[in-house]
Amino acid sequence: MRKFPSWHWLLQRLNQDLNNVINVIDSVPSGKASCIRVLHVDDDACFLEVSKEILMTEGNFEVDHALSVDEALKKLKTQNYDVIVSDYDMPQKDGLQFLKELHEQKYEIPFILFTGKGREEVTIQALNLGADGYHDKRGSPEAIYGELSHSIRLVVDRKKAKQALEESEKRYRTLMEHATDAILVHDKKGQIIDANQRACKNLGYTKKELLGMTIADIDDEAIENKKDILLWPKVIAGETFTFESNQKRKDGSTFPVEVSLGPITIGKETLVIGLIRDISERKKASEKINFQAALLKNVGQALIMVDNNWRIRYWNDAAEKLYGWSEGEALGHGITEILGNVSLQEEAEEISKRLMAGETWVNELLVTRKDGSVIPVIVSCAPFFNDQGLFVGAVSITTDISKWKKNEEDLAFALEALSNTIDKIQELNEKLRVMGSLTRHDVRNKLSTVTGYSYLLKKKHANEADVVNGLDKIMQAAKEIEKILEFAKLYEQLGAEELNYINVEKAVDEATALFSGLTIKIVNDCHGLTVLADSFLRQLFYNLIDNTRKYGKTATTIRVSYEEADEESVKLIYEDDGVGISAENNQQLFKEGFSTGGSTGYGLFLIKKMIDVYGWTIEETGESGECARFVMTIPKANKNGKEGYQIAQNDTQVKNRTERS
Numbered sequence: 116m117r118k119f120p121s122w123h124w125l126l127q128r129l130n131q132d133l134n135n136v137i138n139v140i141d142s143v144p145s146g147k148a149s150c151i152r153v154l155h156v157d158d159d160a161c162f163l164e165v166s167k168e169i170l171m172t173e174g175n176f177e178v179d180h181a182l183s184v185d186e187a188l189k190k191l192k193t194q195n196y197d198v199i200v201s202d203y204d205m206p207q208k209d210g211l212q213f214l215k216e217l218h219e220q221k222y223e224i225p226f227i228l229f230t231g232k233g234r235e236e237v238t239i240q241a242l243n244l245g246a247d248g249y250h251d252k253r254g255s256p257e258a259i260y261g262e263l264s265h266s267i268r269l270v271v272d273r274k275k276a277k278q279a280l281e282e283s284e285k286r287y288r289t290l291m292e293h294a295t296d297a298i299l300v301h302d303k304k305g306q307i308i309d310a311n312q313r314a315c316k317n318l319g320y321t322k323k324e325l326l327g328m329t330i331a332d333i334d335d336e337a338i339e340n341k342k343d344i345l346l347w348p349k350v351i352a353g354e355t356f357t358f359e360s361n362q363k364r365k366d367g368s369t370f371p372v373e374v375s376l377g378p379i380t381i382g383k384e385t386l387v388i389g390l391i392r393d394i395s396e397r398k399k400a401s402e403k404i405n406f407q408a409a410l411l412k413n414v415g416q417a418l419i420m421v422d423n424n425w426r427i428r429y430w431n432d433a434a435e436k437l438y439g440w441s442e443g444e445a446l447g448h449g450i451t452e453i454l455g456n457v458s459l460q461e462e463a464e465e466i467s468k469r470l471m472a473g474e475t476w477v478n479e480l481l482v483t484r485k486d487g488s489v490i491p492v493i494v495s496c497a498p499f500f501n502d503q504g505l506f507v508g509a510v511s512i513t514t515d516i517s518k519w520k521k522n523e524e525d526l527a528f529a530l531e532a533l534s535n536t537i538d539k540i541q542e543l544n545e546k547l548r549v550m551g552s553l554t555r556h557d558v559r560n561k562l563s564t565v566t567g568y569s570y571l572l573k574k575k576h577a578n579e580a581d582v583v584n585g586l587d588k589i590m591q592a593a594k595e596i597e598k599i600l601e602f603a604k605l606y607e608q609l610g611a612e613e614l615n616y617i618n619v620e621k622a623v624d625e626a627t628a629l630f631s632g633l634t635i636k637i638v639n640d641c642h643g644l645t646v647l648a649d650s651f652l653r654q655l656f657y658n659l660i661d662n663t664r665k666y667g668k669t670a671t672t673i674r675v676s677y678e679e680a681d682e683e684s685v686k687l688i689y690e691d692d693g694v695g696i697s698a699e700n701n702q703q704l705f706k707e708g709f710s711t712g713g714s715t716g717y718g719l720f721l722i723k724k725m726i727d728v729y730g731w732t733i734e735e736t737g738e739s740g741e742c743a744r745f746v747m748t749i750p751k752a753n754k755n756g757k758e759g760y761q762i763a764q765n766d767t768q769v770k771n772r773t774e775r776s
Contacts (some may be wrong), residue, residue, distance in 0.1 A: 149698075152273050155180045155229075156187045156213065162252075162538060166200075169256060172485030173264035183209035189217065196224060197271045199383040200263070202713065203230035203237055214244050225270035229263060246594045247273075297391040305330040308386070317393055320364035333362050334374075350376050350387050362391065368754070371398050382572060417513040423506055425450050425467070437515055454482050470498040471506045478511065479516070566590050612649035615728070616751075619644045619652070619687065623675050626656035632647070635664060635691070640676035643763040645689070646749055648729050655725050658718040659689050659745060667693025667743065683751045685760050687731075690744040695737045704735055709738075730754055 151175050157163050162179040170176045180197070181187035183205065199217070203210035224233075227248040228241045238249050248272040250263050291298055297314035299307050310325045318325070318333060333701045346356055355377040361369045372391050379388040417437040417678065420429035430445040438445075438454065445453050451463055464476070469476050476496040481489050496511040508635050569586045575584040621642040627637045637660070646652070656675065663670050670693030677687045694703065703709045705723035726733045730753045737744035 116133075128599070129202055150175050150177050151197045151267060152176075152202055153178045153198050153267060154187060154190060155200045156182075156184065156205075156210075157229075158182055159202075159203045165529075166260075169260045170264060170267075170449060173260055174268065174494050176264070176267070187213065188220075191222060192225075197274075198225045198227065198267050199596055200227045200229045200267070203228055203241075205441040211240060211244060212463045214241065214246060217247065218451050223274075225274050227270065228264070252434075262346050265301075288602065296389070298391075299325075299389045299391065301330060301387040301389065303347065303386070305387075314391065317370075317391070318362065323363075324638065330399075334360055346376060347387065350378050351385050353378055355663050359394070370395050415514075418510065419450070419513070420508060420510045422508045424717060434513070437484075437490075437513060438482070470496060470509045473498060473500070480514075491516050557678065560688040612648045612651070612756075614644040617648045617652050618678070619646055619675075623656050625653045626660060629657055630660065630664070633660075633664070634659075635670055636669070636672045637675075638672060638674040639672060641687075644685070644687075644760065645763075646760045647730075647753060647757060651725050651728075653722055655722050657687070662718055663691045663743065671694055679762070680748070685749050685762070687747040688744065689747075690737065690742055692742050695739045695743050696735055696740050697739050701735055701739075705733070730759070 121168060147351065151174070153170065155163055155166055155170075155178055158165075160182060163182070167178040167180065170178050172456070175506050177195070179190065186187045187199070187201075199653050201210045201213055210230065214226055215230075217224065225247045226245070227250060227251060228237075228246050228252050230237070234429050236598045240251055243688050245715060248266045250259065250266060251364050252259065291309070291311040294311060294313060297308075298311045299314050300309035302308055307328050307330075310322050312322075312326065315322050320328075345371060354373065357373060357375045359371065359373050362604075363369050370392050375388075375392075377388055379386050384688040388495045395488040417434035418429065418431040419427060419434050420426050426449055428447050430440075430442045434445070435441055440453055462480075466476050468689055475498075477493070479491060479493050483489050494511055495513075498506060498509045500752055501507050536768055566589075569590050573583055573586050576586075620639055620643075623637070623639045623641055626638075627633065645653075663673055670691045673689070673691045675689050677685055700709075704719050705718045708717070709720070723733065726747060729749065732748045734746055735744065736746050753759050
């Protein structure tokens with residue numbers, strides 16, 4: 116568990132603003148430090164003058180006056196006042212009428228009734244209309260104006276406090292609602308007492324539903340790992356923490372989050388504020404990077420990456436085994452320094468020139484190992500560039516061809532080594548976008564060269580059965596490489612398209628049309644169904660049909676249909692009447708590279724990845740020896756709340772589907 120630095124500023128800002136909300140009244144000036152502008156309204160000019168003199172001796176008051184309500188209203192249009200002191204009994208309009216008009220015209224100025232009419236009903240009516248105070252003119256001037264000046268300060272301070280309070284609350288709410296991450300505020304027991312809209316959206320609850328829930332309701336791991344018990348006292352004491360967890364939505368689904376906890380003080384009470392970031396995409400990216408790193412590390416050929424200064428930046432296990440230098444010894448050194456042999460140094464300038472021009476370079480070399488021994492290798496190099504088109508480095512894949520160099524004229528073995536090298540390049544390209552776009556075109560060109568040379572050699576050595584057999588294998592391997600390249604291209608594009616509504620019936624028909632001379636009958640019973648997917652849906656059906664064609668053996672009919680399982684989902688069903696899938700193989704169907712023989716093992720793996728992108732699930736429920744049956748469950752709404760499928764039905768369609776069932 117680590118302390119978090121990045122969100123500390125937000126906790127401090129929220130904490131500061133909330134303290135301002137609670138302590139704002141104490142922070143408002145009492146009136147002694149700033150001048151209070153008073154508008155005194157009375158129909159007696161002499162009384163106004165003497166009141167002004169007395170009030171100005173009582174405090175820091177600036178007093179203006181008006182002899183009637185209408186005059187006062189005119190002054191309010193051009194000047195600002197902190198408080199109005201008004202007589203009740205005036206000609207034309209009295210003090211209560213004045214107060215009503217102030218409300219009607221949306222003035223929010225404190226109002227004090229200052230009158231010699233001491234009737235109780237006037238007092239009650241004034242207060243009911245929203246007057247802030249009522250004072251009797253009669254009595255000792257010292258007492259009258261002492262109370263009046265105190266009342267003026269009090270109502271002005273109260274108004275300023277209210278304004279400051281509203282502004283502070285507004286800043287707090289703005290920070291909460293404009294935060295890009297979810298925010299939850301908890302009491303000491305873990306109960307949620309506030310939540311922003313992002314939290315509501317992420318968890319699928321309304322704010323009303325969240326308030327009153329506890330951390331246990333949305334984070335099972337917090338309870339299982341006793342995070343709340345262990346962390347809460349430390350957070351209350353002033354510490355801040357960040358950790359990863361999984362939170363549970365209202366629909367029961369979970370998603371990975373990074374939670375940052377810190378204290379927030381409201382008055383004398385310390386609460387816990389949590390900032391929760393959805394890290395689903397970050398997790399996916401991390402898994403992808405780890406997968407790519409594993410591919411690079413474990414590929415059978417020596418893989419070396421250099422920067423634009425030709426210094427080694429990556430050195431895999433196979434490179435260490437081939438050259439004898441450990442990763443630590445090789446990294447940071449120049450490529451010719453580590454592989455210091457004459458042939459490489461002589462060609463270094465030409466290699467550099469071609470790579471920086473965007474070309475690939477493939478050749479045979481004699482390289483020197485750490486122990487001084489020299490071995491023959493085939494090296495394939497490809498450049499890579501940044502988004503601005505600048506050369507930033509190169510990658511090379513090296514194959515040891517010592518076994519095939521016993522006979523220099525045995526070109527078949529050399530070609531096979533090259534084929535193996537290219538094969539490994541394609542293996543890397545399955546997940547490495549940065550390399551795939553730079554090398555795929557060149558690999559296909561090399562494959563054409565391989566198959567071309569193989570064809571020529573077959574003609575030249577037509578009477579040598581072992582040579583012809585070896586060349587046939589090379590050409591078959593080249594075909595398999597083409598399939599892997601296509602898989603890599605498709606795999607790289609998964610999730611890149613924006614999901615749209617796709618006509619399932621049309622997608623099945625298009626997939627079927629891709630097969631020439633297909634003898635299996637296709638029953639397309641997907642009338643009226645559209646699903647939220649992309650153009651790869653056609654590829655999904657193509658892979659399933661191709662799987663039946665290759666392994667269904669006795670299959671004569673394929674049926675694609677759907678059924679509404681419940682109000683929340685629809686099941687898209689692909690089934691054939693072939694030999695089915697054994698229980699043993701069923702558990703491995705969608706694993707990468709799994710095959711019962713004769714294929715790359717990527718077809719069903721790719722289907723599973725497509726299904727994941729769409730937010731569906733897939734399972735094989737057929738009977739071994741009788742049929743294969745793939746059931747894809749499509750939710751009514753995807754994780755973003757968008758409708759997952761649409762069904763357009765009419766009487767004819769319903770009848771047709773019922774008859775087929």
